[in-house]
Amino acid sequence: MFKKILIICIGNICRSPTAEILLRETLASSDIEVSSAGLAALVENPIEPTARIVLEEHGFVHTAHKASQLTTQAVCGSDLILVMEQGHINSILNIAPQARGKVFLLGKWQNNREISDPYRQGKPAFVHAYALIEEAVHAWAQRLAR
Secondary structure, X not given: OOOEEEEEEOOOOOHHHHHHHHHHHHOOOOOOXXXXXXXXXXXXXXXXXXXXXXXXXXXXOOOOOOOOEOOHHHHHOOOEEEEOOHHXXXXXXXXXXXXXXXXXXXXXXXXXXXXXOOOOOOHHHHHHHHHHHHHHHHHHHHHHOO
């Protein structure tokens, strides 16, 4: 049973906090803890403004997110680690080889689909990333809620 899920992207201001918020909401009736971090986090920065707007447009009230850097301790303390791109898996395994077997793409159930970083792109890129994240989160939630 998964009790702690960690979601990873690069800066921890766009994709991973969006996925964290969606997965936490989807799993609200469970006791699963969901958090996020970045491989090269913009530490202490809030969620990117366009990502926040897209979340708000989908009915999510912005929480006080502050970007945090991925640590070996966070990797070891997590039961499941979800990432946006294949390269993120390799980066995590370089940091903590013992994580092998618990690191997967968020888009695993969509044929291992990667979710591109919308950072510094226009709002359409954020809307697209949100749609992919939402679909992937629901696929994971169906499997985690069993």
